[in-house]
Amino acid sequence: MLVKTFGSAVYGIEATTITVEVNILAGTKYFIVGLPDVAIKESYFRIESALKNCDYRMPRQQVVVNMAPADIRKEGSAYDLTIATAVLAASGQMEAENLVKYIIMGELSLDGTLQPIKGALPIAIQARKEGFKGFILPKQNAREAAIVSGIEVYGVDSIKQVASFFNGDALLEQEIVNTREEFYNSLSNYDSDFSEVKGQENIKRALEIAAAGGHNVILIGPPGAGKTMLARRLPSILPPLSLHESLETTKIHSVAGKLAAADALVTVRPFRSPHHTISDVALVGGGGNPQPGEISLAHNGVLFLDELPEFKRSVLEVMRQPLEERRVTISRAKFTVDYPSSFMLVASMNPCPCGYYNHPEKECVCPPGVVQKYLSKISGPLLDRIDLHVEVTPVNFNELSSERLAEKSEDIRERVIKARDIQIERFGNKPDLHANAQMSPQMVRELCKINEAGQNLLKRAMEKLGLSARAYDRILKVARTIADLAASEEIKLEHLAEAIHFRSLDREGWAG
Template sequence: MLSQLSAAALTGIDALKVEVETNAASGIPSFTVVGLPDNAIRESRERIMTAIRNSGLELPPKKITVNLAPADVRKEGTAFDLPIAIGLLGALQQIDHQLDNTLILGELALDGSVRRINGALPSAIMASKEPIRRIILPSVNAEEAAVAIGASGSSIDVYGVETLNQTVNLIRSPSSFSPVTVNIDELFREPPEYPVDFRDIKGQQTAKKALEIAAAGGHNLIMIGPPGSGKTLLAKALPGIMPPLGFEEALETTKIYSVANLLQRDRPLMTERPFRSPHHTTSNVALIGGGTTAKPGEVSLAHNGVLFLDELPEFTRNALEVLRQPLEDREVTVSRITITTKYPASFMLVAAMNPSPAGALKDQDGNFTATPQQIRKYLSKISGPLLDRIDIHIDVPKVDNRELFSASGGEDSATIRKRVIQARALQHERFTKNKGVFTNAQMSPKLIRRFCQLDSECESKLMNAMDRLNLSARAHDRILKVSRTIADLEGTENIAMGHLIQAIQFRSLDREFWNF
C-alpha cells in the first residue's frame, strides 16, 4: 500500500516542501530510500525500524520503498526519521487516516523518543504557504513553529510530540490533543537585558559618541587603542543603545539561528539583537559560512546585530578579505558544485586593534614600543579596500586614573538609545520609498547625492580634507553618510560644517597620526 505525507528540506535559511511517498509491498524484505538522500537519511533505516519495534508496533517483513520528492533536490539531516516512520506505518495500514495535508518532522531515538531538529521555524513558514492543515514535530520545537504560524495568520494546528507512540495516537485521535500556541506580544513584553551599560564605562566620551553615531546610522566602526583602554567593553555595550528588533527582523534572525541549531530552547523567537565575537583563529568557513553541509557563518549569525572582531590584524588576510562582499551586499553567497546558497548578512561591523604590534604605541618613558617599519607592517595587514568599507575610525586612548575613580560614568544606555531611535525614525521616513534601505549607512551614491548635499563652504572643506588625507571616493561617501547621521541625531535637516568636521575626524586611520 502507498502512503503520502509532507516533510521539509532546508535550502539556506528557507525550507522546501518534500513529499514523503512510502510503499510497502510483498517480496524480499528490504528498505530503500530514494530521492537524493544524504548519509544521515540512508542510515535512518536502522533507527526507524528499531524505534518502531521498541515502541511496541508491528513491523512485518515487506519490500519497503521510500521516495523523497522532488527527487532532484538533495535532502540532508535527521528530520526525515519521523515522517518516514509514520509513512511506513501508514503503508502497513497501522494508521488508517489521511496524511496528505500533514507536515511531520523529527529525529527518532532507538527507544522511539523524538529528538530536537534544526529549521523548525523556516519549515513552519513554508507550511503556511502550502495547503497544510497540521504540523507535527518535536515538543521542544513546537513553540518555534507556532511563532511562524501565528505571524502568518494561518489556521494550521501545531502539535508537539515526545515519542513515536504519541505521534501515532495523535494521528488516530487528534481531538485528544491540544495544539500549541504562542503569544507573540508576550515575547516582546520583557525588556532585553544587556551585560554592559554605558553608564558603567568611565571616560572615553569621544568613543561613546562615535558608538552612538554608529548605532544611529548603522555604520561600521573600528577602534584603535592600547590594551586595557576599554575597546571590548565599549563594543559589548553597543547592542544596548541600538533600536529594539522589529518583528520581521526578529523572525529573520530567528530563522538563521534555527537552521544553525543555536536557538535557545526557552526562546522560540529572538527578541535581542545578536552580538557575535569570533576569535581571531576562526577559519574562513566558520566566519563566512559554508562547509560540507552548508551552514550560516558568523557574519550571518550577526545579522541585524553586531559582529565584533577583536585584535583585527591577528585575523588572517583571507578571513578579512571575505568580509568585503557581505559588508557591501549585506548577504553571503556560498557556491558548491550542486547548489548555490545565499545567507543574509546585514550586520554592523565593530573592530578593535592596538596601534602597535607590541600593544601600546609608546611605553611609560614615551619611547615607541616598535620600529616604524614594524608598525607599518602591522597596520598593512588590514587592506585599504576593507578600511574603506568602515565608516568610523576612532582613537581610544588609555583612561585617565582620575576618571576611573569618578562617581559617574555619564549617560546610561537607555538615554542614548532614545536619541538613536529618534534618528532612526528620521531615516525610516526619509527612505520610505527606497526599497531595502533603512539606515544612512545603506545609502547608494544616488541617495547620497540627494540627501547629503553640502553648501559651498562645506564642499571646499571636504575637498581640502580629501587632498590632504589622500582619501578614496568610497571614503568620501562614508564621510557624507556619517555627516548625515550626526545631523539626524541633532534633528537638523541640512548637514552643517560642524557635522562634516566631526565626520572627517572619525577617519583616524587615513591620517598620519603616528609622528615618526
Template sequence: MLTKIYASAIHGVSAQTITIEVNVDTSGVGYHVVGLPDSAIKESSYRISAALKNVGYKIPGKKITINLAPADIRKEGTAYDLSIALGILVSSDYIKGENIGDYLIMGELSLDGGLMPIKGVLPIAIKAREEGFKGIILPKQNVREAAIVDQLEVYGVENIKEVIDFFNEGIPLPQTKIDTRKEFQDKINFFPFDFSEVKGQETAKRAMEVAAAGGHNIILIGPPGSGKTMLAKRVPSILPPLTLKEALETTKIHSVAGKIGAETSLMTVRPFRSPHHTISDVALVGGGSYPQPGEISLAHNGVLFLDEMPEFKRTVLEVMRQPLEDREVTISRAKFTVNYPASFMLVASMNPSPSGYFPDDPNNTSSQMEMQRYMNKLSGPLLDRIDIHIEVQKVEFEQLADKRKGETSDEIRNRVLKARETQQQRYAESEIHYNAQMGPKDIEKHCELGEDSKTLIKNAMEKLNLSARAYDRILKVARTIADLESSENLNAAHISEAIQYRSLDREFWNV
C-alpha cells in the same frame, strides 16, 4: 500498500515540502531509500527498527521502498526518522492513518523511541501554513519555535508512541499556543549591558552613537584594557529595536543553523556575534558541502564584532568585502545556489601595534616597521567599507574611581531613534534605509556643502593626507551627525567632527 506522509527540507533560509512515499510489498525482502538521501537518512533503518521495537512494534520482514520526492533534491539529516517510521507502520496496516496527510511530521528518533530536536523548524512551520496543512508534529524541544506561526496547530511530542496513539486511537496531543506579539513586546527591551557602566571614553561613546544612528561600520583602535570590547558589547542596546518582521527574519536564520534554544520562540533583541580570530572563511561567510549560514548571516539585523581584527587571516577578512556592500551572501554549487541575508553592522577593534600600545606610550616596544607591517594587515578596500575609525585612549584612575553613573543606553537610544526616523522620512521613496547605505547620487543630493565646509574638508584632506576614498565617508558620517542634531543642512562643525573619525586615513598610521 502505499502511504504518503509529508515532511520538509531546508534550502537556504526557506523550506520546501517533501513527500515521503512508503510502499510495503509482500513479494520480497529489503529496505530501500531513494530520492537522493544522504548517509544519515540511509542509516535511519537501524534507528527506526530499534525505536519501534522498544515501543511495541517492529519493521515487517517485507520489501520496503521509500521515495523522498521530489527526487532531484538532495535530502540530508535525521529529521525524517519519525515520518518514515509512521509511513512504514501505516503501510503495514499496523496503525490507522486516514488523516495523516493533514499534518507535516518531522523528528529524529533515538533508540528508545524518544524524539530529538531538529534544525530549521521556523521556516518549516511557515511553509506548512503556506501549503495549507492543518498542523505540524515536532519534537517537544522545537515546539515553541514553531508555535510563533499563527493559524497552524503545533504539537510537541516526546516519544513516537504518543504520535502512534494520536493517529491510531485518537488520543489528543498537547497543542502549544504562543501570543507572538505579546512575547515580542515583553522582551524587546532586554539588554544585559548598559553604556552607563562604561567609565570615561566620552569620545568613543559619541562615535558609537553616531555609528548606531547612521548604521555605519566602526573600528576602535586602542591599547589593551581601554574598553574596546566593553563598548562593542553595548552597541545592541542603543540600536533601534527589532521590528516583528526583522525578528522573524533573524529567527529563521538562527533556526536553520540550529541556534535556537528549547525555551526560545522568537529572537527579540538584535544578535551580537563575536567569532574568534581563528575562524575560517567558510565559517565566517557560510557555505560547506551542505551550505549553512555563517557568522555574518547569524549577525543579520545585528552586530558582528571582530576583536583584534589584524589577528584574523587576511583571506578571511577579504571575503567580507562583497557582503558588506550587497548585504547578502550568495553561495553557488554545481546544482544549486543559496542566498543568505547578511545586513549587519560591523564593529571591529585592534591594537595600534603588535605590543598593543600607541607609539607615544613609554611601554611601546614595537619598531616603526613592525607597526607598519601590523597595520597593513588590513587592506585598503576593506577599510574603505568602514566609515568610522576612532582612537580609544587609556582610562585614567580618576575616571575609574568616579562613582557617578554615565549616560544610560536608553538616553542614547532615544537620540538614535530620532535620527533614524529622520532618515526614514528622507529615504521613504528609495531602497535605502539609513545614511550608511547612501550611494554617490544620494550623497550629492543630501550632503550639500557651504563654502566654509568645502574649505574645511579641502584643508583636512591636504594637511592630514586623507585619501580620496575618505571623502564620501566623511560626508555620510557628517550627514548622520547633522541628523542627531535635527539639522537639515551640513555645517563646518558636522564636517569637523566627521573628519576626526578617519584616524586610519592619516599619514601617522602609515596605511
C-alpha cells in the same frame, strides 16, 4: 500498501515540501530512493530500533521509500519521524487517514524519543503557505514553530505519542505562542549598559553616531582600554528590532540550530564575536550542506571582530562584498542559496604588536617599521568600508574611581531612535533603506550636499590625508548622521569636521 507523509527540506532560509512515499511489497529488502544522504540511509537502523522499543514492529517485507521530488538532494536525520510514521501506516499499525494534513519532522533516538531539528520556523511558514493543517515536531522546537499563526503546532516527545494521536487513542497538546506579546515583553532585555562604563565619553559619542547611522566602526587602542567592553554594549543603544526584523533574524538562527528550546523569537539584536582563528566558510557561510555563517547570524545586529589584524587576510577579504551588498550568495553546481547579512561591523585592534604605540604613559618597544607592517595586515579596501576610525585611550584613575553615574543606554537609544526616524522619513519610498550607511553614491550626492565652506574643508582634508573616493562618501554619510542627531536639515561645518576627525587611520604619519 502505499502511504504518503510530508516533511520539508531547508535551502538557505526557505523551505521546500518533501513527499515521503512508503510502499510495502512482497520481499525482504529495504530500499530508500530520491537522493538521500548517508544520514537518511542510516535511518533504517534508528527507525527499526525505535519501533521495537515502543512495542511496534518493522515489517519483514520489502519496504520501498521514495523521497520526492527525486532530483533534490535530501540531507540530515530530521526525516526519521516522517519515514517511521509512513512505515507504521503502510504496515497497518497506524491509521493513515489524516497523515496528509500534517508536516511531520523529527530525529529518532533508539528508544523512540525525539531529538530537535533545524529550521523549524521556515518549515512552519512554508507549511502554512501550502495549506497544511498542522506541524508535528520535537517538543524542543515547538515554540519557535508556534510563532507562525494559522497552523496547529504539536510538540511531541516520542513516536508513540504520534501513533496514538493518529489512531485516535490520545490527543496532542497544541503549542500556542502569542507572537506579539512574546516580542514586546522581551524587546529590550540587555545584560549590559553604557552606564557601567567609566569615562570614554568620546568613544561613547562615536558609537552613538555609528548606531544612529548604521555605520561600521573600528576601535584602536592599547590593551585594557575598554574596547571590547564598549563594543559589547553597542546593541543596547541600537533601535529595537521591528517584528519583521525579528522574524527574519529568527529564521536564520532556526536554520543554523542556534535557538534554545525556551526561545520562540530573537527579540534583541544579535551580537556575534567569532574568534580570530575562524575560517572563511565559518564566517560567510557555506559547506557541503550550506549553512549560514557568522555574518548572517549577525543579521540586523552587530558583528564584533576583536584583534582584527590577527584574523587571516583571506577571511577579512571575503567580507568586502557582503559589507557592500548586505547579503551572501553561496553557489553550488545544482543550486544557489542567499543569506541576508545586513550587520554593523565593529572591529577592535591594538595599534601595534606590543600594544602601546601612541600610549600617553607607556613606551612602545616595537622596532621601526613594525607598526606600519602590523596595520598593513588590514587591506585598504576593507578599511575604506569602515566609516569610523576611533582612537581609544586608557581611562585614568580619577575617572575609574568616580562615583558619578554615566549616561544610561536607554537615554542614548532615545536619541538614536529619533535620528533613525529622520532617516526612515527621508528614505520613505525605499523600503530596503533604513540608515544613512546604506545610501548609494548617487543618493549621497543628492542627500548630503554641503556648502562652499564645507567643500573647501573637505578638499583640504582629502588632499592632506590622501583619502579615496569611497572614503569621501563615508565622510559625507557620517556627517549626515551627525546632522540627524542634531536634528539639523543641513550638514554644517562642525558636523563635517567631526566626521573627518573619525578617519584616524587615514591620517598621514599616524603609524610613523
